[in-house]
Amino acid sequence: MRKFLLSFLMMILGISLYAQKAIISGVIMDEQKLSLPGATIKLNPGNRYTISDVYGKFEFLNVPVADNYTLEVSYIGYKAHSEKVSAKDNKAAAITIVLKESDSDNQQVVVIGDRLRGQAKALNQQKNNPNITNIVSADQVGRFPDDNIGDAMKRIPGITMQNDQGEARNIIVRGLASELNSVTLNGDRIPSAEGDNRKVQMDLIPADMIQTIEVNKTLTPDMDADAIGGSVNLITRAAPNGQRLSATLSGGYNPIRTSGAYNASLVYGTRFAQNKLGVVFSGSYKMNDFGSDNVEASWVEDKFGNAYVEEHDVRKYDVKRTRRSAALAFDYKINNRHQLTFNAMYNWRDDWENRFRARTRGIKPVYNGEDIIGFTGTVRRQTKGGIDNNRVDNRRLEEQKVQKYSLRGDHLFGNVLDMDWTVNYSRAGEYRPNERYIEFQSGTYNYTSFGTPERPIFIPTNSADLSTNKFRELTENTDDTYEEDASAKVNFRVPLSIINGQKGRLRFGGVVRFKNKVRNNTFNEYEPLNNALATLAVVPNTTFDGKNWQPDSRYVPGTFASAKFLGGLNLTNTSLFEATSVPGEYLPLNYNAKERIIGGYVRWDQDITNKLSYIIGARIEQTHIDYSANVTEDSEDLTGKREVKNTYANIFPSLTLKYNINEDFILRAAVSTATARPNYYSLSPYVNLLPSDQEIDAGNADLKAAFAWNYDVMAEYYFKSVGLISGGAFYKKINNFIYKHRDEAFTTAKFATTFPDLTNPVPAGENWLLTQYRNGENVDVYGFEVALQRQLDFLPGKFLKGFGIYTNYTYTKSKAKGIYNNDGELREGIMLPGTAPHMFNASLSWENKVFSARVSLNYAAAYIDELGGSAFADRYYDKQLFLDANASYKFTKNFRLFVEANNLTNQALRYYQGIKSRTMQMEYYMPRYTMGVKFDILK
Secondary structure: OHHHHHHHHHHHHHHHHHOOEEEEEEEEEEOOOOEOOOOEEEEEOOOEEEEOOOOOEEEEEEEEOEEEEEEEEEOOOEOOEEEEEEEOOOOEEEEEEEEOEOOOOOOOOOOOOHHHHHHHHHHHHHHHOOOOEEEEEHHHHOOOOOOEHHHHHOOOOOEEEEEEOOEEEEEEEOOEOHHHEEEEEOOEEOOOOOOOOOOOOHHHOEHHHEEEEEEEOOOOOOOOOOOOOEEEEEEEOOOOOOOEEEEEEEEEEEOOOOEEEEEEEEEEEEEEOOOOEEEEEEEEEEEEEEEEEEEEEEEEEOOOOOEEEEEEEEEEEEEEEEEEEEEEEEEEEOOOOEEEEEEEEEEEEEEEEEEEEEEEEEEEEEEEOOEEEEEEEEEEEEEEEEOOOOOOOOOEEEEEEEEEEEEEEEEEEOOOEEEEEEEEEEEEEEEEEEEEEEEEEEEEEEEOOOEOOOOEOOOOOOOOOHHHOEEEEEEEEEEEEEEEEEEEEEEEEEEOOOOOOOOEEEEEEEEEEEEEEEEOOEEEEEEEOOOOOOEHHHOOEEEEOOOOOOOOOOOOOEEEEOHHHHHHOOOOOOOOEEEEEOHHHOOOOOEEEEEEEEEEEEEEEEEOOOOEEEEEEEEEEEEEEEEEEEEEEOOOEEEEEEEEEEEEEEEEEEEEEEEEOOOOEEEEEEEEEEEEOOOHHHHOOOEEEEOOOOEEEEOOOOOOOEEEEEEEEEEEEEEOOOEEEEEEEEEEEEEOOEEEEEEEEEOHHHHHHHOOOOOOOOOOOOOEEEEEEEEOOEEEEEEEEEEEEEEOOOOOOHHHHOEEEEEEEEEEEEEEEOOEOOOOOEOOOEOOOOOOOEEEEEEEEEEOOOEEEEEEEEEEOOEEEEOOOOHHHOEEEOOEEEEEEEEEEEOOOOEEEEEEEEOOOOOOEEEEEOOOOOEEEEEEOOOEEEEEEEEEEEO
16 A cells, blocks of 8 residues: 555656646735635636635646736635736746725625624635535634633534533534534644543633634545534634734623623734744733622432422632633745744633532421421531632632644645645643632521522521531542643645546545543542531631522522631641541542544545536544553442553545535535544543442443434525525434433343453342443434525615624434433433534624624523433533623724623523423523723734
């Protein structure tokens, strides 16, 4: 195979060296020297065409030598351009083309503002991409009031986000959970900072660090195959074509804690050495001091069919987040045939948190016959914090870092061979040092009711003073997780057409990736050696009443040990505290995962006619895993280690069709395949045996990767006045999907089959509970999406023409087969967890050359988030409706003032159990307000 490939390359090079052929390349930019991606460039005569890439660059290979070529460029929102060019023997001509914005007439609207200019860039790329995509440019992102990439992405058709502390974190594409999607940076995977999964934390990356967001809803063979829902590619800023300086300063207000938020960002880019060397630096700093008010409940059902709360929390969170990001990019043009590019990005987010939790637990019903007339329960008051030093400052510190470095080469050999290569290294980690908890427990309280299922609340009829809240527990843990990813890939492209006069290209290449994921936690419990912590009454404490509590002032958190007191405890003083390691809290969690992925692909692009084209090809990926983890018993004893190795390979064929009815009306269809590898911790071979509880919690190294066949169709019509109307449908057949399984009838025979390498602790005749991730049979996912972006240029009068709309709707439905309940019975009519059935975005904007304003709405319907052992225990993520607004005014060409308001609906994060009225969690954040200035210079 290697000899054949070498011979093939030598043949191509030989042809290119002796044929009378040339290369024509260049860059497309606007009058501000900003690159224009997605431009259509035609070379006549000869019916040759190409599309500018994300950096505005283009090239024509294997061009016959001649002096009479005409280069024609078209771009939505800009004037058409044409000029004469020459193709000289064995030369690579480089051309710079500057497009001008369209003039206003009674048929069109000019690109009058930054929003429309950004929308034009996005739509041109989306129009000319061969597969089904959605594109959002940096200019568009900046016109929404979004701080991080996750918040910006929820505006895209078919995408919704799961939130953490009011910020968008986990991405859902077309109703498919984040485990079924991939996130890349400049086409390469980003590792996960979290300890047990492959999710990329989207709230870690500031929106102003990214140039373009590209959502690939169908895959081509040159893309990584692990993206059943879709692949999100974040493209960083490239060196500009001239000098650019941009800076932003802003301040905000968070009513929930009457505290502030501050943001600063800077972008500077220029070119040196007669434009051969380009550099761009971008940096961002954001500090946000906020919090949340939270209520949680756990539900059970008694033998009479009464549902009641067995555990209830009132939680107050005080949070401060600092996000720092820096990116640096270089490109060096060796000559017109060879270029090197270096990219580096470093993201660092610190999250400081104090949590004060009043947990009513051990709740028992009081009966009158079969009716519940009251409850009894105890309250545990827990303070969460960290040590008292300058870094941690008495709060739990969660430090998340993601860094990525890549070197790329782009080369033209002869006149027909285009090659690029990339080497990457990236690392993501999460570190929680000296995380502390102190807890006091009350005596038994009596309750007459728990309110309503939608707003459960426990108010004791007999309360006790602080001296009856006895010391229960003091702990400290340090959690450390990191993931490393190193990869190298190479791509080749040569002209290959089987139809005379039509464009054809053959692409082929390969990739090798090495991944290493490690989690290493520790956990200690501390016993006071005196009475200094005897009761809550004798320690410094803090009290929170229910005033202004979201959503109801009847929720009173109460009194807790102060965070400063907790942080100041000298736990290393052996005369004050006796430390005991608690292996059950960390040994089952720790693991080491190594993966090696080797892939290769062949992709053939062919125009059949001037209107119809296809992409056909296949990708092969071989995956090798080597995992190790612990075996523990009774959460205390390390009884051994387990290691598993496995190797498997998959082939991923695909076919993509594109038909241009006319220049503005496009039909697309695709049949593709994709996979989703199991989460790291789900594959980890750990086993935690709990004979005292007759329970087993275990990983499953035999999990198979999910495999999907995807079918997509899409119709798109592009307006000359920078707009789009589109509609499409999709169907996915996913085999071996993964879900959490609970087997309450786990017998000694099942143990011998499932864990043949371990001593069997399950006595004959007993049924234990096994919790483990399993493969289901298959799931059908289908739906449709429609979108409309339009400047209302058809309205009369200059004022009305300034309005624009942006709206989209996605419907998704799924049916899963092969899911079993706790009793081993097959469940019917189950939706795949994470499938949001309805997603809707809408915004109304108005803009002229100095002023712009926008009101934006984002809606996602409720969906099942995690399967329980039965329908009663299933957890649902409730519907969400966000309303945001922003406006800006240009005082000068380079200076703009802006104001933003987020979450005007005060949308809560809400989960419910089984049925909508049964609240599991409701967490409120209140709106946020921001004002700032932006400075932008282009030369």
